[in-house]
Amino acid sequence: MRPIQRWRALRPVTASAILGLLAAAVPGTTAASSATAATVHYVAPNGSDSAAGTQAAPWASIARAQSAARPGDTVYLRGGTYAYTRANGDRSSRTARVDAITLNKSGTSGNPIRYWAHPGEGTPAGRAANVFRGCRAWWNADDGYDLISTYSPVTIEHSWSWRNGYVPGTTTPSGNGAGFKVGGFGAEYDPRAVKHTVRFSVAFLNKAAGFYSNHHPVANDYVNNTAYGNRPNFNMLGITSGGAAADRGTLRNNLAYNGTPTSNMTGSSSAYNSWDLGVPLSDAQFQSVSTSGWDAPRQAGGDLPVLPHLRPAANSSLIDKGTDVGLPYTGRAPDLGAFSPTAQAAAPHDRRT
Structure with a gap:
């Protein structure tokens, strides 16, 4: 059974982030397909859903293109940021499913529906294609966030995940229960693995690990995260090309309190985290x-x-204990964990890019 996700309020997303999700959801969207498109449609941030959907008069939303697309069609997304202000669903309860893009139409064998970035308007080099920012996931039956079998880099930032792995609203165990499951390929080595990043995020009281590498073949980046009461808080279990277990992760400025701090950490690159520095932790620090x-x-x-x-x-000893990782901070040095003491001091961490 697919767990019900609690989604954040609708915010602007980039065309490349949308495409990263569509590629995983629409049959036959790989470059290997050679079927001829019946019709070409266009979507652009400055378009209108009452337009013709042509290159000169594009639509504004994926939903409009989805309603018109037929087997063999191609939908081109122009570069830019798409602002979604409404969604499918009425948010009638805290467990209601609400989504801005619903892909409920399929192509046929040899005639898939393709969603492509417009030529020359893909993701700039060196930037993550998929970004989850300001999200919350809680009381999902399985994991909060799950990046298993993901072949493009994902960044999760300023997001929270708690009480996952239980039947929603209870403490009855259900699925795996990681807060952030960051990669992996079913406990097998895959040479196409990419590095993911989780930063300025919080995981607490999940059934399993708060932050979990899930047998990922490469070291992900974990920066300025807070984990509280998970089992364990950070688990860097990776895998070698030979299929053996290995420790994989690059961790800086993280905080683990209550519960088991870490596991599978010996071979990871871990420095300036609460467990490395021996910072005394108690409720009074918060x-x-x-x-x-x-x-x-x-x-x-x-x-x-x-x-x-x-x-x-x-007066917490968590303040100014981190190291500069090239991200904005206030004070003499970055603080440990996802938050600074005040909302004003945290503003650089919440900078939108």
Whole structure:
């Protein structure tokens, strides 16, 4: 049974991020297919769903293209940022499914429906194709976030994941229960594996690991994350080309408190994390360690709520204990974990790009 996801408020997403999801969802969207498209449609950020869907008069949304596409058709997405302001679903309950793009139409054998980035308008070199920013996932029957069998780089940032791996609303065990499952290919080595990044994110009270490499063949980046009460908080289990277990991960400025801090860490690149520095940890280091209220309403602009939970206290020894990793920070050095003591001080960490 597919777990029900709790989705964030609708925010702008890039064309390349959309394509990363579509490629995994639409049959026959690989370059290997050679069938001739029956009709070519166009979608652009400055388009209109009342237009003709041509290159000169593109539509504005994937949904409009999806409604018109037939087997053999091609839909080109022009480069840019697509702002979604409405969704499918009425949010009638906290477990309701709400999505902005629904792919409920398939092509046929030899005549798939293709969704392509417009030639010359793909992802710039060196940038992640898929970004999850400001998301929340909780009480899913399996994992919160799962990047298994993902062949393009994914960045997850400023996101929260808690109480996954249980029947929703209970503590009855269900699926795997990782907060962030970052890669892997079914416990097998795959030479096409890419590096993923999780940063400024929080995982707590998940049934299994808070942050889990899941037998990933390459070292993912974990930067400025907070893990609380997971089993364990960080698990860097990877795999070698020969299929043997190995430790894989690059970790900086992370915080693990309550529960088992780490596992499979010996061969990873781990420095300036709470367990490396021996920082004394107690509830007094935080403004609050409450695990309630994380599903509070978003701010007016759509950002996650500003909470005191797992945020360092003003005199916390977590402040200025990290190392510069090329991301904005305030103070003498980055703080440990996902949050700075105040919302103002955290603003550089919440910078939107």
